[in-house]
Amino acid sequence: MYVNKKAHYLSNSLFWAAGIHCLANAALFIVRRIAKNEISIQPDMVNSTILAGQIAVAAIQVILMAFVFIGAFDKLKSALSVVEESDRLKMAVLQQETMGNKIPALTGESIGKLLELWGAILIAVRMVYDICSLVYRRFITDLIDYSTSASSSGEDFVAIYNNTHGFKYIGLLIALLLGSLMTGIFLNDKMIKVITLILLTFFLLSFVLFGMHTVTVAGYSIGIVWTSVIFHLVETVGLFILGLYLRKKYIGL
Secondary structure, three states, X not given: OOOOOXXXXXXXXXXXXXXXXXXXXXXHHHHHHHHOOOOOOOOHHHOXXXXXXXXHHHHHHHHHHHHHHHHHHHHHHXXXXXXXXXXXXXXXXXXXXXXXHHOOOOOHHHHHXXXXXXXXXXXXXXXXXXXXXXXXXXXXXXXXXXXXXXXXXXXXXXXXXXXXXXXXXXXXXXXXHHHHHHHHHHHOOHHHHHHHHHHHHHHHHHHHHOOOEEEEEXXXXXXXXHHHHHHHHHHHHHHHHHHHHHHHHOOOO
């Protein structure tokens, strides 16, 4: 059975997800600006104030994301419930015959599967990412203690931190890109599949080859770690563009 082509359950959910990620990143930026010690060369993640802010933002982010996808799935389920499950295949055939090329790109059941896929990635995998971030913080804290006891220079520690920072993002980024790839396979969309593989290649290259670059904006020094930049672009701009692309190209998505 096909549902109302103007509902846009999947693309709207991706728009909301991108917006939530943008707000979360903005909130974390404000927390860092408030708590940052300009004199210290230690990374932000060992700052207890920033850690508390990250935990609070992460919890709110997961809750909001759950509301978005559970709400979308419930609305889709409600739209499908007007026809008995046993009659939905017959209804789909009737809709194809009567609506012609105005029919949505996917059945309501298929849209529901994609909602489940993206919901699992943006909620469940996000929770795994947050837990792994806490473990990574413990690793960095232990590394600080070791470098202090071994009388290593602060610059040596920062170099190690920058070179391993990609481990923090690789799990969730791979999940996001896998979701994009599965969506491309589901829709048989070559463009989605190719762009996803290009993004994955860029991330792996930045992870292996690129170091951190420091830029100064309005007198404030900002360290740019390219794996972090790619990750945050994918979870915000990338999701928004994917949602916009699905809405424009596929009727009803």
